């Protein structure tokens with residue numbers, strides 16, 4: 001949370017302003033977010049999941065369609081696909097990054113593929129260059145779930161400036177939190193206007209209810225002024241917060257090089273991760289986690305490979321690289337709360353072995 005003096009006065013201001021629903025604070029939050037992120041057409045919503053759902057609808061995904069996706073992610077990436085009635089088609093990952101492998105994705109494209117969902121897992125940008133090629137070659141929209149990757153860059157620009165749709169989450173544990181909230185960046189101007197309708201029951205804001213005629217199915221997905229006010233305070237120190245993740249991540253990148261039993265991730269050309277998590281592949285993972293735990297450091301697998309969930313049983317397929325990656329992966333603490341002495345201790349422990 002932002003400093004108390006800053007946040008409490010802002011919250012008091014909005015709570016007693018007489019307007020706590022979606023209003024001027026939300027507009028200002030979107031403007032300030034756009035200044036931070038450099039992206040146009042930023043639409044705030046009440047969660048990252050809502051942002052993903054809007055993206056899927058804009059992409060035209062309907063029951064029976066196929067959406068290519070990854071098993072290496074948090075569940076909402078994929079529960080939202082099944083929410084549309086579409087079938088998830090798993091593609092395999094690139095073993096060096098944990099992110100979707102463009103060649104594997106290409107091999108899974110069929111006539112029914114309506115969208116491709118890519119995830120910048122742990123804050124590591126996907127292979128943007130190759131996925132942009134795929135987006136244009138096949139004319140299939142790419143939805144980039146950047147819930148882990150706020151502030152990560154491709155070619156010097158923050159994510160949110162490249163694909164048809166990019167979404168962020170401001171849930172409690174993300175780089176930035178509005179308690180709950182999300183953002184969708186929409187490349188096309190007309191689709192952005194449709195996204196606004198989808199966000200609020202299909203009703204056009206700024207025109208009286210009596211003059212409104214709802215002609216598309218919309219949802220109650222808007223952000224309110226209270227969450228937006230928290231977001232506005234967060235934005236003031238966001239660069240600083242993201243820098244601390246990045247500093248810690250780059251420290252591990254340097255210091256864990258050539259460490260026995262450890263394989264580091266690699267990053268695609270022209271990308272800078274924002275290290276929401278620090279992911280490693282390690283030998284004897286159970287022992288590694290135990291050793292770290294007994295020294296007061298929480299290391300964990302964190303996510304279950306999504307294709308193991310019963311809900312997605314129809315999509316079951318062979319994913320050899322996911323098999324290897326999910327057998328070895330582990331995450332170590334990397335956020336703003338990890339101080340210099342902590343990260344040095346973590347590196348020393350790993351170097352000593354387990």
Ligand SMILES: *Cc1c(COP(=O)(O)O)cnc(C)c1O
Pocket residue numbers: 046047048049050073074076077119145147148169170171180181182
């Ligand atoms: C957090 C998260 C989401 C969902 O965001 P909510 O704001 O919790 O709805 C989606 N995808 C990924 C990868 C996430 O980590």
